[in-house]
Every structure is written in structure tokens, then in C-alpha cells.
Amino acid sequence: MSEGEAPDTEWVTAMATIEPAKIPFGKPAYTVDDLFEFPDDGNRYELFNGSLLVSPSPTPLHQRVIRRLERILEDALPLELEPLSTVNLRVTDKDYYIPDLVVVREESSESVGLMFSPRDILLAVEVGSPSTRMRDEGLKALAYARAGIPLYWRIEPDEGPTLYVYQLNGDNYDPPTAYKAGTIASLTTPFLVSFDPAELLRGRR
Numbered sequence: 001m002s003e004g005e006a007p008d009t010e011w012v013t014a015m016a017t018i019e020p021a022k023i024p025f026g027k028p029a030y031t032v033d034d035l036f037e038f039p040d041d042g043n044r045y046e047l048f049n050g051s052l053l054v055s056p057s058p059t060p061l062h063q064r065v066i067r068r069l070e071r072i073l074e075d076a077l078p079l080e081l082e083p084l085s086t087v088n089l090r091v092t093d094k095d096y097y098i099p100d101l102v103v104v105r106e107e108s109s110e111s112v113g114l115m116f117s118p119r120d121i122l123l124a125v126e127v128g129s130p131s132t133r134m135r136d137e138g139l140k141a142l143a144y145a146r147a148g149i150p151l152y153w154r155i156e157p158d159e160g161p162t163l164y165v166y167q168l169n170g171d172n173y174d175p176p177t178a179y180k181a182g183t184i185a186s187l188t189t190p191f192l193v194s195f196d197p198a199e200l201l202r203g204r205r
Contacts, residue, residue, distance in 0.1 A: 032096045032115075048139055050094040058100075058127075065127045065157055065200045066100050073103060076193040081122065082106050089124075090115040091147045097140070101125035103191070118147035122190045125153045141166055145173045151190060155200065163197045 029050025038045050046053040058066070066085055073083040081103055089097045096115075103123040104116065112120060124144050126136040136154050144152045145168060152166040152173060160181035166173035167189070179185035181198035 029094055031093050032090055033093075035096065044098055046098055047094055047096040048143060053135065053139075059129070061157060061201065062100075062127050062129060065155055065161065066125075068200045068202070069101060069125065069155070072195050072199065073101075073193065077103065077191055080106055081191060082109060084109065088115040089118070089121065089147075091118055091143070095143065095147075097124075097143065099124040100127045118149055121147075121149045123151040123153065124149050125155065128154060128156045128158075141173055145171060155197070157201060161197050161200050163200075 030047055030052050031050070032047065035045050035047070042057045044053075044055040044057075046055075070083045070085060077083065082105075083101055083103050085101050086098055087102055087104075089099060089102070091097070099121075101123075102116070102121050102125065104120050105122070108116065108120040124140075126140050128136045141152060141154070145166075148168070150168045152168075154164040154166070154176070156162050156164070162181065163179040163185050164176040165179070165185070165187065166176045168174075179197055181201075182196065184194055184196055186194040
């Protein structure tokens with residue numbers, strides 16, 4: 001396998017039941033333009049070096065984590081920043097992602113069209129599940145670091161939940177710092193925010 005070539009693993013290829021008659025499987029490499037031809041079937045389609053990543057719709061608990069975190073960030077962020085969920089992130093013609101949550105400058109939200117670029121993203125967040133953990137821990141960390149995104153958070157609900165914070169150092173992320181439920185994650189870059197990861201799974205009552 002040559003440098004930059006996508007590894008041939010189960011978490012780089014299709015990961016959900018989809019309609020094969022409508023999707024041209026077997027292509028050597030997909031592009032962002034190809035995704036516009038895919039069915040609107042509830043699955044999430046992403047690209048890593050031209051390889052297709054497919055994930056099913058998020059579960060209710062997955063959505064709860066995103067919503068709770070979005071509210072925490074909304075309250076903590078300065079007025080010039082805002083959190084947004086499930087945005088389009090185009091890195092190259094063959095690299096395209098849909099982070100669960102991002103933090104961007106408000107001016108970027110007002111000027112961007114259909115897709116953000118990596119320079120717009122201050123923080124990318126992925127909420128894990130048993131089917132996506134390997135992808136979020138390995139591939140997404142690699143992809144977001146290569147794209148130059150300064151901060152990446154990975155949240156694992158099955159661990160309490162646990163928040164993993166990755167800081168960019170050159171072209172790679174340093175090993176993540178883990179914040180388990182019951183502890184306070186006090187973070188200072190690129191903004192100030194403090195919260196217990198346990199808050200992300202709490203119900204409204």
C-alpha cells in the first residue's frame with residue numbers, strides 16, 4: 001500500500017445496509033461530486049481518500065449527547081463563535097466528512113455555502129458507538145489532524161461517558177487526555193469551557 005492510500009479495512013468501507021442498485025460500488029475512488037448521486041436514505045456518507053464511509057442514522061442517545069454538548073458550548077462560547085451539528089466538511093475532492101458537532105466563527109457560518117473547509121473549523125467532535133469507535137479513534141483522528149483542525153473531541157457514551165481531547169501538535173495530535181464521568185473537564189483552548197462528561201447523558205428531569 002502506497003503512502004496516502006486508504007487502508008483496506010472494514011471501517012473504511014461501507015458500514016450500513018444501503019441500496020446497492022443506486023450506488024456504484026467497485027469504483028477505484030469516489031469524489032465529493034459522486035455523493036450528490038447517492039440516495040437520501042438516512043445513512044451518512046463520507047469519504048476518506050476516495051474510500052466510502054457509510055454510517056446509519058444516529059440513535060436517540062447519540063442525539064442526546066450532541067444536543068447536551070451543543071447547549072454547553074452555546075453557553076460557554078464567546079459571541080463570535082458558535083457550535084453547529086452535522087455540517088459538511090470538504091477537505092479535498094476525495095476527503096469529505098460530516099462531524100457530529102463543530103465550533104466555527106460566526107462569520108464563517110454566514111459566508112460559507114454548502115461546505116466548510118478545514119480552516120473554518122476550530123473544534124471537531126465525534127460521538128462514538130460500537131460500530132464507529134475504531135473509525136473515530138483511528139481514522140478520524142488521523143484525517144482531522146492532516147486537515148489541520150486544531151482540536152478534536154471524541155466522546156464515548158459507553159464509557160460513562162468519557163471525553164477524549166486531542167490537541168494538534170504539528171501534523172499530528174498528541175495522545176488524548178481522557179475525562180471520565182464524575183470529573184470536570186476544564187479546557188482553555190481555543191475557548192474556556194468546563195463540564196462533567198456525565199452531563200452529556202443526563203435526561204431532562
